[in-house]
Amino acid sequence: MNIRALKQEEPIPIELLLLADPSETLVREYVQRGQCYIAEKDRYIIGVFVLLPTRPGTVELVNIAVNESEHGKGLGKKLVLYATKMARDEGYKTIEVGTGNSSIGQLALYQKCGFRITSVDRDFFTRHYTENIHENGIRCRDMIRLSQDL
Structure with a gap:
């Protein structure tokens, strides 16, 4: 597996990004502001992440x-750890991530990778998304914010 920055002339892997965020408008907006x-x-895109400087x-x-097709193979954890290492190597002091209250697997993954819960943005998903989101039989309403000092 090879991880690299998407080149400016390459199309963004929108279908893959939409697996993690159902708003194409928001995805395209933060991809433009981040990397x-x-x-x-084997030249097939199997994972993606976006890093966005915030402060x-x-x-x-x-x-x-x-x-x-790659779920359950530890790739998500490898990507989170790679993103964390990149952030540290680029001189950032803190890396943050947010996920839905219904994203049980993601909450566990981020904590296993060293992130700690810092806050809850109540009703984030009801304010910013027009359609209801459900995962694991739970309505996604709140953004759980996590961070890690680097």
Whole structure:
């Protein structure tokens, strides 16, 4: 597997990014402001993440997605750890991530990778998304914010 920055002339892997965020408008907006990275295996994109500088010394992991055929192989954890290492190597002091209250697997993954819950943005998904989102039989309403000092 090779992880690299998406080149400006390459199309963004929108279908993959939409697995983690159902708003194409929001995805395209933050991809324009951040840097998209792809994980490739045999020249096939199997994973993606976006790093977005937010404040001095802080970067946010705003989207991380793994192709459904690659689920359960530890790729998500590898991408989170890679993003964290990149942020540290680039001199950031903090990396943040946000996920839905219904994203049970993602909440566990981020904590296993060293992130700690810092806050809850109540009703984030009801304010910013027109359609209801459901995962794991739970309505996604709140954004759980996590961070890690680097």
